[in-house]
Amino acid sequence: MSQQTQAKTFEVEEIRKDFPILKRKVNGYPLVYLDNAATGQTPKQVMDAIVDYYSNYNANIHRGVHALSQEATDKYEQARIKIQKHFNAEKAHEIIFTSGTTHGINLVANGFSSILKEGDEILVSAMEHHSNIVPWQMLCEKTGAKLKVIPMDLKGELVISKFEELLNSKTRLVFLNHVSNALGTVNPIKTIIDKAHSVDAAVLIDGAQAAPHIKADVQELDVDFYVVSGHKMCGPTGVGVLYGKEEWLEKLPPYQGGGEMIATVSFEKTTYAGLPHKFEAGTPNICGGIAFGAAIDYMNKIGFTEIAAYEQELLEYATKKLKEIDGMKIYGEAAEKTAVISFNIDGLHPYDLGTLMDKMGIAVRTGHHCAQPIMDFYKIPGTVRASFSFYNTFNEIDLFIEGVKKAKMMLQ
Numbered sequence: 001m002s003q004q005t006q007a008k009t010f011e012v013e014e015i016r017k018d019f020p021i022l023k024r025k026v027n028g029y030p031l032v033y034l035d036n037a038a039t040g041q042t043p044k045q046v047m048d049a050i051v052d053y054y055s056n057y058n059a060n061i062h063r064g065v066h067a068l069s070q071e072a073t074d075k076y077e078q079a080r081i082k083i084q085k086h087f088n089a090e091k092a093h094e095i096i097f098t099s100g101t102t103h104g105i106n107l108v109a110n111g112f113s114s115i116l117k118e119g120d121e122i123l124v125s126a127m128e129h130h131s132n133i134v135p136w137q138m139l140c141e142k143t144g145a146k147l148k149v150i151p152m153d154l155k156g157e158l159v160i161s162k163f164e165e166l167l168n169s170k171t172r173l174v175f176l177n178h179v180s181n182a183l184g185t186v187n188p189i190k191t192i193i194d195k196a197h198s199v200d201a202a203v204l205i206d207g208a209q210a211a212p213h214i215k216a217d218v219q220e221l222d223v224d225f226y227v228v229s230g231h232k233m234c235g236p237t238g239v240g241v242l243y244g245k246e247e248w249l250e251k252l253p254p255y256q257g258g259g260e261m262i263a264t265v266s267f268e269k270t271t272y273a274g275l276p277h278k279f280e281a282g283t284p285n286i287c288g289g290i291a292f293g294a295a296i297d298y299m300n301k302i303g304f305t306e307i308a309a310y311e312q313e314l315l316e317y318a319t320k321k322l323k324e325i326d327g328m329k330i331y332g333e334a335a336e337k338t339a340v341i342s343f344n345i346d347g348l349h350p351y352d353l354g355t356l357m358d359k360m361g362i363a364v365r366t367g368h369h370c371a372q373p374i375m376d377f378y379k380i381p382g383t384v385r386a387s388f389s390f391y392n393t394f395n396e397i398d399l400f401i402e403g404v405k406k407a408k409m410m411l412q
Ligand SMILES: *Cc1c(COP(=O)(O)O)cnc(C)c1O
Pocket: 037, 038, 100, 101, 102, 103, 129, 131, 132, 177, 179, 180, 181, 206, 207, 208, 209, 229, 232
């Protein structure tokens, strides 16, 4: 399919009208936003949900007898059900609202501190975001459990045979990302989950980077925990969800104490509320949860199959064009990847490249992308990372390629 017909079928220009920010200029140039792996832009349908909430039914949820509180509660719980359906969770109370992926991981890691013992082992992949490394290191310090690393190869794929060697009867937990934010690698999580379950280890998948591109089916995956952030999938910042299998969520102790999470409180003894409230202490991000629901609706209306197919075309086109540039080195060439390209140009610092591109209105990210172990693996300080979304165009990729070439010329 040619670029034009693909773009037409996908109606990217129509989609772009939903994103007011894409019309703005940066440093006198039209914004080319290629930092979608860090945060995605927000369509007006989601902004409308936010304005509607604050204009019409802003109130604290649960236990309120007045109309506004009931409306807010209904909308919030409807959002939970939308998210449940989206990820095909069996039960709505298996969906816990969080402030984002980092919060979800910390909630689970904290819970496991009462389950793990000295000598237990937990496995992490070599290509994790810091938020899926540090909480587990803290857990190991507390419990005496050992952290072991599933290695990766130069293409940016996990070495599954090594994972099999590391797996044993002491393995209690395996955690890794579905998609690497630094490399775009889509990990074979179904294989990993099945193998981990064969030794009765639980699996947590960090879905933050996968969720904007791949619709995960948690029952089909048979995953124990799956965490995402709203802001990477057209929602606002400060909201996310943790999916947990009911049996696991029942087993884990509460993370924070406070209002909402109790059944009864007295100074002698407090009993905890049932799921999901046990993990939702305090007033939640009510508007954020509702807006997250609106974001899921928005993306599903476009369609995840369509989104993935279009983004793959952008990825292939951009990769091919980038490779024509002298001295170009792309990190992460897994057979299966999302539309993320991490690269460097011989002799140039990624920070300098990124800064010059910003002067041309092109937003890319530079640095270690919260994944220092990956940078250490490649023995580099960082990369330039361009990450595409379904609202990016082939024209923007051309501007990006021109920008890279211009910046390179100015620096050499
Ligand atoms: C963005 C990201 C995170 C962190 O998400 P927050 O929203 O900052 O909590 C974790 N893991 C991956 C793979 C990510 O891309």
